[in-house]
Amino acid sequence: MEINNNREKSVLIANRYKPLDTSDRGGMGEVLYCEDLHLQRQVVLKYLQAGVEARRLLDEQKALSKLRSKHVVQLYDIVTIPKGGADHPAIVLEFIDGEVLTPGSFSADNDYLHVIWQISCGLTDIHSQGVIHRDIKPSNIKIDSEGVVKILDFGLSRNNSNAETRSIIGTPIFMAPELWGDQTIAFNSSIDVYAFGVTCLALLNITPPSRLKNHPPTQPSWARFSGYFDGIPEEITEILHRCLASDSAVRPTMVEIQTLLAKHLLLNRHRAVVVLNGKPNILDFNNRRIALKASVGSLTIDYDGLSFKVTNFAGAVYMNNTPISAGIIIPGCCVLTFGTGNSRVFVTFDVSNPEVMP
Known part of the structure; x- marks a missing residue:
């Protein structure tokens, strides 16, 4: 993500958001950091780069308006930003003071289980509202200053009711096998489960197994996959391996994953x-x-x-x-x-x- 520290401060946006001197640029959107003068807090204004389909911002707005989760970035407001002589639609998001997850930055221990449990909680909440994120990966997940995991960037999200595509969209290594077809493709929340499984693997190892690089990818062997999870309870490793099944019907639900992870994190604490x-x-x-x-x-x-x-x-x-x-x-x-x-x-x-x- 490109960062510009020399943006000139401009007039108030919507009579309450004061632009600060930093902004970010991602694959499709631009982010402007602002101070909310009404509530005295920092927020993020997100708008699309020139040439990006307007639907991306609308999809994000629709998805986030449904979601109220501790582990999902919150939508605060909808505004317009004056830029280049025209008004551009923008969404006002929660500012998360933290860092995105980094591949290979975790060890197979309890701290790791706690992080992936939080991701599973966020995805469980997302799926419970009929939303498919469609771009789960470490760079779309942050840990804030209090250790809370937050899922970001819903620009590719879909509702279960209209989940189909005619083009290959997403980040290849995290895309489920069914997304690689050359016809109109129907999909469901199991593609997020697949991406969750790859994310869990990526957090432990920066170089993915070669089978995941195929187009379409194929499930790594148990022997190869389980080797990355030495020290993790076997039933957790097994359910994460099932996330990468080529047959989407074999993959577990996020509720199953969340429940299993919680059970192990609560080891010896039940009464x-x-x-x-x-x-x-x-x-x-x-x-x-x-x-x-x-x-x-x-x-x-x-x-x-x-x-x-x-x-x-x-x-x-x-x-x-x-x-x-x-x-x-x-x-x-x-x-x-x-x-x-x-x-x-x-x-x-x-x-x-x-x-x-x-």
Whole structure:
């Protein structure tokens, strides 16, 4: 991105935005840093470079007007900028005091998992509103001064309802295989999942596997891919590998990815409470097993730091009216039933929900 530090200050924009002395230029848009004199804060005004299709700014405006997410840059206002004797439409965006993500700048550790979890949160929020970003890559993601990840640049975004293209648009290494066709191409949010998988790989390694450079790309082998994630739990590596599947139907959803990452980031932080016969039983890092004994049955539950699992039972024991079995994972909130008929004993199982921060 080209930076100009010698821009002359001009008159107020929309009677409230005072241009500062810096601006940026990206692939399609120009960015003018301003001070919002009404709210005493720095903001970003974004407008298109000459010759760029006007739809790009409108698409970004439509997408951002739907989104209210901690991990997505916020749209504040819509204005016009006088330039070259004409008014140009512009959007006013949240100023993010931070740096874009850099390929190869992370190690496979907990800090890395925390960053990609935040990206997954932002994409989950984006997809929940029927929006496809279409240009997920490290340079479109920032970490602010408080460590919060923000997804930027929605100029290529689409709604799920009109997601098709007749041209190859995007950043090649991050483009899913289905985007490389020479006919009208329909696509869905799984292309963002693919780009997320490549981004996760790029943050660990600046040189991508050769298969990802093909047009269209093909999924790296498990042996090659998993080698970059040494030290990361295998089930996380597996779901990231699935992100790069050539068949879009095989790719996970961002909700699945977000949930799995959160589970591992909350290792040993869960706490379950079970009250039986008026006595509370606690399952947590310090007390990893409880044995529940009722007159009509018994149940042993273990906590392995990630989930609560049935390891033993006797008699007629049910979970939410379904017969229980050894090895089953107990969900965060359910009813356990011991016995049948009039001799039944009901017990609630409640798990606290610690939050991954920020």
